[in-house]
Amino acid sequence: MALKCGIVGLPNVGKSTLFNAISNNKAEAANFPFCTIEPNVGVITVPDERLQILEELVNPQRVLPTTIEFVDIAGLVKGASKGEGLGNQFLANIREVDAIAHVVRCFADDNIVHVEGKVDPVADKEVIDAELQLKDLESVDKKIARIEKVAKSGDTKAKKDLSVLQQYKTHLEAGNNARTLELDPEERKAIADLQLLTAKPVIYVANVEETALPDGNEYSNMLKQAVKGENAEVVVVSASIEAQIAELEDSEERALFLEEYGLKESGLNKLIKAAYNILNLITYFTAGVQEVRAWTIKKGWKAPQAAGVIHTDFEKGFIKAEVIKLENYQKYKSEVACKEAGKIAIEGKEYIVCDGDIMHFRFNV
Numbered sequence: 001m002a003l004k005c006g007i008v009g010l011p012n013v014g015k016s017t018l019f020n021a022i023s024n025n026k027a028e029a030a031n032f033p034f035c036t037i038e039p040n041v042g043v044i045t046v047p048d049e050r051l052q053i054l055e056e057l058v059n060p061q062r063v064l065p066t067t068i069e070f071v072d073i074a075g076l077v078k079g080a081s082k083g084e085g086l087g088n089q090f091l092a093n094i095r096e097v098d099a100i101a102h103v104v105r106c107f108a109d110d111n112i113v114h115v116e117g118k119v120d121p122v123a124d125k126e127v128i129d130a131e132l133q134l135k136d137l138e139s140v141d142k143k144i145a146r147i148e149k150v151a152k153s154g155d156t157k158a159k160k161d162l163s164v165l166q167q168y169k170t171h172l173e174a175g176n177n178a179r180t181l182e183l184d185p186e187e188r189k190a191i192a193d194l195q196l197l198t199a200k201p202v203i204y205v206a207n208v209e210e211t212a213l214p215d216g217n218e219y220s221n222m223l224k225q226a227v228k229g230e231n232a233e234v235v236v237v238s239a240s241i242e243a244q245i246a247e248l249e250d251s252e253e254r255a256l257f258l259e260e261y262g263l264k265e266s267g268l269n270k271l272i273k274a275a276y277n278i279l280n281l282i283t284y285f286t287a288g289v290q291e292v293r294a295w296t297i298k299k300g301w302k303a304p305q306a307a308g309v310i311h312t313d314f315e316k317g318f319i320k321a322e323v324i325k326l327e328n329y330q331k332y333k334s335e336v337a338c339k340e341a342g343k344i345a346i347e348g349k350e351y352i353v354c355d356g357d358i359m360h361f362r363f364n365v
C-alpha cells in the first residue's frame, strides 16, 4: 500500500526545494524494495522509533521501514483548470494522489519572484483552491448530465445521487472545497467515482524563512486562521532549512542543527506524521530474525486485510493471527518469553489490528 502525497502549489513557492530535501533522504535511506521509479517521485522511509526498539530486541538481519511517496507536481497557475500552464496534465497528476501537501509561500524575500507580485498566503491558497474547484465542478456537472435523465425516470438511486451532486455543485460554486461539505459517508458515495481533487485530504505546508522557526510568522498565522474550518493540518516548515538538514549525514549533527533552530523534529517528519494522521493510517510490525519490518494499513482494518498488504495469499488463506503488544515485547524481551507469559493473543478474522501490534499470520494456500 504505497501512499502517495502530491506536492501542490503556485510556482516558485518552494515545492522543489522541499521535494529535493525529501529525495535526499531517499538516498540516505536506500533500505527498501523497488526504489527505482520515475524521477519526479521520491520514495522516503517513514521514521518510526519503535523499529529501533524491535531491532535491539530481535537483532534481525535487516530492518525495513514503511515508505511514503512524494510527488513533485508542476506549479499551478490561474487558469490551469482551463489548460493554462501545465493545466490538465498537472490536474491528472493530482487525481492520482492520496493526499495533497499544499505548499504556501510564507516567506518575505524580495529576491524571490512571486507570480502574483506580493506575498499573500491566503490569496495564494485561494488561487489554487479555485482551480481545483473549477476542475471538480466540471466532473460534477458531467455526472449530473449523465444521471439526470435516469433520475427523472424515477430511479431512486439516481435521484438520491443527483440530490447529493447538486449539493456539491452549490458548495463548489460558492468557492468551497468538496472536503468541507458535511454529508454522511453513505451520501458521499455519490461522488466516490469522481475522485474530486478538493475532496482529498490536505496538509498545508507554510514555507517560512529560517528566522521564523520554530513557530512561524505573521503569514503562517494568517494561513492557519484561514483554514481553521477545513479540518486540515498546517505544518510550518522552512524548505531551505530542510534542504540543509537533508545534507547532513550524521544523525547527531542533524539533532544539533535542529536544536539550533529550536526544532524538535525535521519538517519532513512533521509532514509525514500529518499525512498519517489525515489519512487515518497506522503501522503494525512483523518481527523475525531475518527481518523486522513496518507495514502501513488503515485504521479499522481487520487481520486478514492487514495480512493482505504483505501478500494476497496471506489474506486469501488467512487462518489466524498471533498478536503481541509492543509493551509486552519490551517487557518480556522475546517472542518465546511472551508466549510463556501468556502474552501472545490468538486472533481470528474479526480482529481489528491496532497501531504498534506485532503480528504473525498463519495461513494456507
Ligand SMILES: Nc1ncnc2c1ncn2[C@@H]1O[C@H](COP(=O)(O)OP(=O)(O)OP(=O)(O)O)[C@@H](O)[C@H]1O
Binding pocket: 009, 010, 011, 012, 013, 014, 015, 016, 017, 018, 074, 075, 076, 107, 109, 112, 207, 208, 209, 210, 237, 238, 239, 240, 241
Ligand atoms: N523558506 C524559504 N525561504 C527563502 N527562500 C526560499 C524558501 N523556500 C524556497 N525558497 C527559494 O524559493 C525559490 C523557489 O523555490 P522552488 O524552485 O523550490 O519553487 P517551486 O515551487 O518548485 O517552483 P516551480 O513551481 O516553479 O517549480 C528558490 O530560489 C528557493 O531557494
Ligand SMILES: [Mg+2]
Binding pocket: 015, 016, 017, 075
Ligand atoms: Mg519546482
